[in-house]
Amino acid sequence: MSESHVGVEARAAHYLKSAESIVLVLIAVVLAILAILLLGSSVMALVNAVMTGQIRELAIEILDSVLLVMMTMEIVYTVTLSLESHTLVAEPFLVIGTIAAIRRMLVITAESTKLEIANPDAFRGTLIELGLLAVIIIAMAGSIFVLRRSQRYLTGNQETETK
Numbered sequence: 001m002s003e004s005h006v007g008v009e010a011r012a013a014h015y016l017k018s019a020e021s022i023v024l025v026l027i028a029v030v031l032a033i034l035a036i037l038l039l040g041s042s043v044m045a046l047v048n049a050v051m052t053g054q055i056r057e058l059a060i061e062i063l064d065s066v067l068l069v070m071m072t073m074e075i076v077y078t079v080t081l082s083l084e085s086h087t088l089v090a091e092p093f094l095v096i097g098t099i100a101a102i103r104r105m106l107v108i109t110a111e112s113t114k115l116e117i118a119n120p121d122a123f124r125g126t127l128i129e130l131g132l133l134a135v136i137i138i139a140m141a142g143s144i145f146v147l148r149r150s151q152r153y154l155t156g157n158q159e160t161e162t163k
Helices: 003-052 055-085 090-118 120-162
Strands: none
Touching: 003 055, 055 090, 090 120
């Protein structure tokens, strides 16, 4: 390859990395704004529920909204890590998936009490979905545990090799 061709490739790679960084920053900004707006909406819903005495009826919806804010902020954190390290980190995605599964379990549990009497077949399907979500949560928690242990193991070996 000629030197000018290598220079063009290097410049193109530099511009693509810059474009990636700009897009990731914009994504993080949009997600952060969304999280702030969702949190504000959740706070207003909580205040309204307390003022009207409907906290019991609206608690699951408010919790669902707050967990969505948590998931959104975990995604912002993941994007930030990607910007800083220029690598894709697995653990935040596992955390987001775990929060999403827990969020779904809470919503299903709140709605299932109505199904139990009205439609036993739908209730059975709901129980199966809850069981699968529990398996997913356990698998993700196990994955996070293994990932953290392997990172500690790798860090420990690197420290031993440098001594």
